Amino acid sequence: MGGAQPLAASFAGAVSLNIECQQSSIDFRLRTRYLDKQAKDLDDALRLVQEHTAKGEAVSIGLLGNAAEILPELVKRARAGGLKPDLVTDQTSAHDLINGYLPAGWTVAQWRAAQADPSQHARLKEEAARSCAVHVQAMLDFHAMGVPTVDYGNNIRRSPSTRA
8 A cells, every 4th residue: 555545535525445455554654645535354344444434534544454465355255245345556566576575365464574585586476466366356356346447557567477
């Protein structure tokens, strides 16, 4: 999660749900007011989205988690009649699979340790690319539901596991 999307969404009068894998980034965005609040978990995040949408309030909500894990769950819930977003966008640093993309199922500590150990870089790249593929598939699933879906020019669609 960068600061641009939550701030832009709020300026545009929208409610945004912003997924970030590092608590320190959420804390920084809250402190600098690029993000309005943090949800406790996905259920809390969706409750907040519905609450603020119903009130017509522009609010940016941060959610600690991994997009490769949360987006497929949001797709599943939308297919089951749950909340369907008006727009899906992405701003992961997929252009750098070692330093910019946390693989699904990994903790930040595991990720940092693998980044620091060059012998782990091939495994890290492979796991990150596999996670990118899951992430992109969830974005494509939203697109298939009629949800406008865009990326931030971050090369997530060009990750090795996402190429056709």
